[in-house]
Amino acid sequence: MQTKIKLLNRRRINQKLENIFLYPLSIVHAPIGYGKTTAVSQFLNQYAETVDLVWASLAGSGGSVEYLWNHLVENIRESDLRHALKKMGYPYDELKRVNLVDLLIDYEYKRPAVLVLDDFQVIDDPGVFALIKLVVQEHIKNMHIVLITRDLSKLDAAGLYQKQLCFTLTEKSLKFTREEIQRYFNIAGCVLSEDDVEKIYSYTEGWVSMVYVLLKGMQRGLPVGKSDTINDIIEQNLYNTLSEKARETLCRLSFLEAFTISMALYVLDDPEAGYVLQRLIKQNTFVVYNEFDKSYKIRNLLQEFFGLRAKFLNIDFRPLYKRAGEWYLRERQYERAFEYLYQAGEIEMILAEFNRENTPDIQFTQFRRFFPIFDTLTQEQCLKYPIAYLQYIRIRAMGTEQGALGRCRDNLDTMERYIQGSTLNEGYKRFLLGEVNVIRTFVVYNDLEAMVRCNEKAMEYFSGGCSCIVTRHKEFTFGSPHLLYGYYKEKGKLRHTAEYLAQHSESLTAPVDGCGTGCDSVALAEYALETGDFDHVELHAYKAMYKAKAAKQTCLMVCAQFALARLEILCSTSERDPQLMGSLREEVLKENNPVLNSTFALCDGYLNACLGRSGEIAEWIRSGDWSGASFLRQGMPFYHTVYAKAVMLSGDAIRLEAVCEMALREFAPYQNQLGLLHNAIYMAVAQKQLHGEEAGCAALCRALEIGQADGIVLPFAENAVYILDMLEKISDQNVFDAAYMNRVLFCAQEYQKRVECLNFNKVVLTAREKEILGLLERGCKHEEIGERLFISVTTVRYHIKNIYQKLEVNNKVLAIKKAQELKLL
Incomplete structure (x- = not known):
């Protein structure tokens, strides 16, 4: 596409092009429309007075070697050299090539000579590049060759790279950055917002000609993005240059976000597609390569264009969607497979996959289509796929939809009656009834006794086997980095809750393939931590780490590490910064689990808030915008505790009070006592700032009432910097047990000293x-x-x-x- 782009001074490109004078050969390689010629020309124009420039454009040459030679010779300024080369003619044979090299070596270059061969991809004769290599290998002083090309396939330059004789500038460098897009539009008199810049970069991926197209559209009053005018420009300058088969291929591939060659050939199911694809990839205008995942994709703006063109041509995408889904199933990439199968209308295939006993391991947060699929099925259809249906019920039970638990309970009852009255094989019947009881644990969540009863019943039905729906690959803590936080629901029962969980851990983990291994030690570590029994925290937490690691229970490793990190802030004698959660970061990232990633961010946020380091807390936590995070309903309450803690750190008392009032609704369904305790502390801080110390103390007493019933001390210590004076005043009033208040005060004073020591002259960078x-x-x-x-x-x-x-x-x-x-x- 030929475009007259207003010149933009691209200093970073010019800095890279300085290499032209350091290497005998430079190759500037990118698809059409990346401003290759403009970049080189603009750079060399700076040296017009100090460099002998020979520029030969090969566009229109038809690949003729004679045209190249004549055009090149005619552009040489030095008459002696021009005359000698004209007389020699193009060196077709070995003898003439040797003579040419001798001539170039012997010639006295008074200043640097730069030979630019533009549109070099049109030259088909491999002998031309072989000749260039011969000259380059002599490393002739003051002589530099620049090839501007769209195609590298004919240029065997590996040996030159190895000998450091060749420099390359590629599309990756030439594409516009966001900052360059902003400047380019400014030069043209168009002011862009940051959102506009981001949109343009996303649409064009820095493709210079496409940026120009969008600029022209904007100058005509069009909004940023696609438009009929831009589509017309694409059609005239790009689409019409393609063969009919290439157009059809790109239209049929336009629904794919990315593809490999083998995948595209399977999806298209067309014997001619391979040849067409190879040509399109080689041309590198419509299709780009992603080095990260070794795949290809149609350029963003062009993909939308070809998608619209496909609709105009009435291309039926359903068979293509189906074959894409089949491909990804074979590759065990279930999220993509199910999405394409859903688009193809192949609901039965999806249900059959989810109904397998070795059911695909996919995070429900990654396949939201699960809900609309089952929401449109009849009860008979649901019962036809019992394992898939039970997965659906489990997912619903972990969602945030109002009234979901009641419907899940009814669905399980219906399922149980259907299985018991069916003519299914007796062994399969018992297996399904075991699965029903496993899924019931999600409906009765945070009633530990009921959960244990359901799991024990499931174990009877499984008769030594285990669930295929809930396995050790699934989430056990529901995204909460504090296990007891979800189950401690009655004031005065913290110890009972921890011990009951520990004593019945086998019942909780055995029917689900060991999912939750290590929960017994985590519960005991968390109980010891909250109640100030610091000598026993490490013992239980490290036991939990060993158990959980052996069973690959990363979620419980996070819980154990979180307990150790909280302990380290208070009890470490080292003056260096505590390591917090750093040692587990790689383990978490390997899981590639969005819920686990959000959990880890909450741990970091909580710990940095304890240290008063607001800048280290994730922005989505500080702002309260958790739309980009992933949570299960049962793990949500802990998020509200960390969010309020971050708001408290900001010093905005009005916002803190509002956040605390809203959080009460989140704690109500499960009566999370630790959530209510923390919330009362934060409310006390807000009340003190807004309404005075007396109001603050009244709110803090509500936290102390919960704390005293179970001997909880650590949350008060972790917030000592805000509440120590109120704690001292309440202690003097003899409202609470003296021994308990003395422990709370001692821990709070020690914690404040420790944090002050860690932050003394501390430079905290985000x-x-x-x-x-x-x-x-x-x-x-x-x-x-x-x-x-x-x-x-x-x-x-x-x-x-x-x-x-x-x-x-x-x-x-x-x-x-x-x-x-x-x-x-």
């Missing part, structure tokens, strides 16, 4: 600031940092300014030196 500082240390410029982190240069400068302020320095060198001294890098 995760983003550490990332940027690390890149500065590696020598990255501001623009490079912005490009790597996908943020604007303005944002980079903002973060660097904050870093300088925190480190009390005024330049990069001092910042890096001080950060190294403070072991921040």
Whole structure:
């Protein structure tokens, strides 16, 4: 696509192109429309007075070697060299090639000579590049060759790279960054918001010509994004250049987010598709390669265009969706498989997959279609697929929908009656009845006695076997990093709850393939921690870690590590920063479980709030916008505790009071006593600031009433900086047991001293600031940092300014030196 783009000074590209003068050969490679020619031309124009430039454009040459040679010779300024080369003619044979090399070596270059061959991809004769390699290998002083091309397949440059004789600039570097898009539009008189920049970058992926198309559309008054005008431009300049078969292939592939060659061939089921695909990939205009997952995709804006074109052509996507679903099933990528099968209308295939005894392990949060599928089925259809139906009931029981538990209970009762009255094989009957009772534990959640009864009944039915629906791969803690938090529902029963859970752990874990292994030790560690029995926390927590690790129960490892991290803040004698949850980060990331990732962020948020480090708490926790996080209903209450703790740290008392009032509704269904206790502490802080110390003490007494009934001390200590003066005043009033209040006060005073010690002269950098500082240390410029982190240069400068302020320095060198001294890098 030929476009007259208003020139944008791209300093980062110019810096890369300086390599032209360091290497005998430079290859600038990218698809059409990436401004390759513009970039090289703009760069070399700076050296018009100091460089001998020979520019030969091969567009329109038809691949003729004679055209290349004549065009090249005619553009040489030096008459002696031009005359000698013209007389020689193109060196077709070995003797002439040797003569050419000798001539070029012997020629006296008064200043650097740069030979640019533009649109080099049109030259089909492999001998041309072989000749260039011959010249390049001589490393002739002051002679530099630049090839601008769309296709690398004909250029065997591996040996040159190895010998460091060749430099390459690719599409990855040439594409516009967000900051360049912003500047480019500014030059054209169009002011963009950050959202507009993000949209344009997302649509175009930095493809320069597409950025230009959107700019033209915006100058005509069109909104940012696709439009009929832009589609017309794409049709005229790109679509019409394709063969009919290539158009059909791209239209039929337009529904795929990404594909490999083998997948595309399976989905298209067309013997001609392989050849067409290879040509499209080679052309590299419509289809791009993703190095990360080794797949291809149609460019974003073009994908929308071909999708619309497919509708116009009445292409039936259902068979294609089905074959894509079959492909992903074979690859065991169930989330994508089910999505495509759903689009194909192949509901029976999905149900059959979910009804297998070795049912696919897929997080329900990743396949939301599960709900609409079952919501439209009749009861008879549901009962036809009992295992799939039970999975659906389990998922509903973990959701947040109003009245879901009552319907789940009724569905299980219906299921049980159907199984008992059916003519199914007796062994299969007992297996399904065992599954019904396993799923019942989700409906009666946080009634430990009822959960144990359901599981024991399930064990009888399984007769030594276990569930295929709930296995050790499933979530046991429902996303709460504190196990007892979900089950401690009656004041005065914390110890009973912990011991009952520990004593019946076998009943809770055996029928579900060991899911929950280590919960007994976690419960005892958490009880010891909350009640100030600090000598026994490590014993139980480490036992929990060993058990959970052996059974691959990462969720319980998080609980155990969280208990140890809370203990470390209070009890460690080291003056260095506590390690908190860092040792488990890699384990959690490996799981690739969205619920577990959110759980881990909550742990980090809670611990950093204890240390008064607001900047280290995830933004979604601080803002209360958990739409991007993943939670199960049973794990939600702990989120509200961490959110309120983060708000308390901000000092906004009005917001804190509102958050506490709303949180009470979240704690009500399960009567989470620890949630109510923490909430009363936060409310006391808000009340004190808004209505005075007396109101604050009254609210704090509600927390102490729960705490005293079970001897709980740690939550008061963790919030000592806000409530110590109120605790001392309440203690003087002799309202609560003196021994209990003395323990609370002692722990609170010790905790405050410990936190003050850790934060003394402490420089706290956010995760983003550490990332940027690390890149500065590696020598990255501001623009490079912005490009790597996908943020604007303005944002980079903002973060660097904050870093300088925190480190009390005024330049990069001092910042890096001080950060190294403070072991921040």
